[in-house]
Amino acid sequence: MSRPPRHDEATLLDAAVRLAAAGGPAAVTMSAVARESGAPNGSVYHRFPQRSALLAELWLRTLGEFHDACLPVFAEHAEPHLAAGAAARQVVAWSRAHRERAVVLLHGVEAFGRAEWPAAQLRRERQAARRVRQAVTGLAERLGAETPLDLDRVSLAVVGLPLAVVRRHLHAGTPLPGHAEELAERGAIDLLRGGGS
The missing domain is CATH 1.10.357 (Tetracycline Repressor; domain 2)
Incomplete structure (x- = not known):
């Protein structure tokens, strides 16, 4: 059985919530989410091809x-x-x-x-x-x-x-x-x- 990914979408969005709550939407950048979640930058871009998609999913979830x-x-x-x-x-x-x-x-x-x-x-x-x-x-x-x-x-x-x-x-x-x-x-x-x- 394969292991679930360490840096799944939910983990990244949880990090984005913390950033947005602390610093507003402007604080939610791809690199900031990577740092906050402990994920490589590539993992963030793999889940969200651009920042607009990340912000959309953060809001919609x-x-x-x-x-x-x-x-x-x-x-x-x-x-x-x-x-x-x-x-x-x-x-x-x-x-x-x-x-x-x-x-x-x-x-x-x-x-x-x-x-x-x-x-x-x-x-x-x-x-x-x-x-x-x-x-x-x-x-x-x-x-x-x-x-x-x-x-x-x-x-x-x-x-x-x-x-x-x-x-x-x-x-x-x-x-x-x-x-x-x-x-x-x-x-x-x-x-x-x-x-x-």
Whole structure:
């Protein structure tokens, strides 16, 4: 049985996450990833032919992990306000458990050179965006949202608000307060109930 490669894609992307979290997307270079992972430069180029492919995979893997953890929560409660609160709570909980990955996402996709990504990665990014839209739209429908304002309110409650709860602390390098999950959950429910949805 052949041994798995020492410097596989996951190992290299883990190194890229650490670099991006510490120094921003600009810190993620081919040579920096090689140093951080202990891999030869050739191993990095073998997995990622150019830096744009590396940045794309870094973003897409991190985003996929976030979506896999958070989007299923939308459907876990029959009562849609509670579903929204649970989804908002999960965004904060995931960010607490995966601080470096959350910092990566807070930089935004454009900071990872989206305009230069290969076509295959751009297609995957569009698929990920559709997945989020479908989850938010489905929740909005359950809440009886009918207008663009209603839909934006739902998006704010389950995406914008919990990200605002974590952003300040992650950017400052300070711990998330113990009540951050509760703040996001209550804020989402209050926003949606107060908005008449």
